[in-house]
Amino acid sequence: xxxxxxxDNINTNESVDWEKWPGGMIVQTRDDDDDDRHHQDGDDAxxxxxxxxxxxxxxxxxPSQYEVHVPAHSTFGDVKKAIAxxxxxxxxxxxxxxxxxxxxxNEHLHTSGVKDxxxxxxxxxxxxxxxxxxxxxxxxxxxxxxxxVAGVRAEVDKLSERVAxxxxxxxxxxxxxxxxxxxxxxxxxxxxxxxxxxEAEGEAKMQRKAEVRRVQKFHESLDNLKARNSYPFAxxxxxxxxxxxxxxxxxxxGSLNPPPSMSSSTxxxxxxxxxx
Numbered sequence: 001x002x003x004x005x006x007x008d009n010i011n012t013n014e015s016v017d018w019e020k021w022p023g024g025m026i027v028q029t030r031d032d033d034d035d036d037r038h039h040q041d042g043d044d045a046x047x048x049x050x051x052x053x054x055x056x057x058x059x060x061x062x063p064s065q066y067e068v069h070v071p072a073h074s075t076f077g078d079v080k081k082a083i084a085x086x087x088x089x090x091x092x093x094x095x096x097x098x099x100x101x102x103x104x105x106n107e108h109l110h111t112s113g114v115k116d117x118x119x120x121x122x123x124x125x126x127x128x129x130x131x132x133x134x135x136x137x138x139x140x141x142x143x144x145x146x147x148x149v150a151g152v153r154a155e156v157d158k159l160s161e162r163v164a165x166x167x168x169x170x171x172x173x174x175x176x177x178x179x180x181x182x183x184x185x186x187x188x189x190x191x192x193x194x195x196x197x198x199e200a201e202g203e204a205k206m207q208r209k210a211e212v213r214r215v216q217k218f219h220e221s222l223d224n225l226k227a228r229n230s231y232p233f234a235x236x237x238x239x240x241x242x243x244x245x246x247x248x249x250x251x252x253x254g255s256l257n258p259p260p261s262m263s264s265s266t267x268x269x270x271x272x273x274x275x276x
Contacts, residue, residue: 077105
């Protein structure tokens with residue numbers, strides 16, 4: 001709790017109010033006028049800060065031109081921050097030159113002679129040898145991944161023609177040996193395994209994913225054709241879709257072909273007998 005008491009000011013004989021704060025500290029009581037003056041001082045300081053002069057700096061970066069506005073007493077480090085907001089180029093990647101000399105971050109504009117409408121030159125700091133090496137390495141890996149995916153795509157294109165030929169034959173009612181479907185499925189499986197072994201990022205990863213879906217689509221088509229080939233007279237609306245698990249079949253698998261029709265050895269006699 002604060003306590004108040006009055007003591008006479010020995011110099012001015014004026015009565016002064018004092019307050020006792022917790023801990024025994026005695027301070028002079030502030031009246032409303034003092035508070036008003038304190039707030040007014042704060043407002044004046046804020047107003048003075050808002051009226052602080054700024055300078056426009058023209059930044060040349062290759063063929064591009066930018067304008068940044070900073071307080072006149074800023075440093076070149078502050079200028080780099082303003083440039084970063086304009087260009088997206090991080091401060092540590094910038095080299096700022098004024099009057100042909102590179103300026104340090106802690107140098108002030110006004111002491112260096114920078115005025116309103118002054119021009120500075122912006123250069124990009126050369127990246128480290130390690131950064132360049134990593135970038136080249138990443139580019140090389142992406143290039144190899146794209147080439148690998150392109151190689152698989154070429155093989156899948158050939159298999160797509162094989163699937164299309166089987167579809168034409170089945171639709172035309174031609175009976176196809178089951179091994180034709182099994183071999184095609186095996187070849188598609190090999191391409192899928194190749195895709196699975198490709199390490200890819202970015203665009204190469206997207207292309208690999210698209211090719212995987214393409215292979216799966218051809219395999220589903222083979223399943224449907226194989227089912228229709230096994231039951232050529234079945235109602236297509238009732239055909240069961242067979243899902244094959246990517247595997248090779250043993251050669252000892254029984255034939256799914258229907259038995260050949262037997263020629264009849266019975267002769268028809270057209271003579272008729274009349275019964276009583």
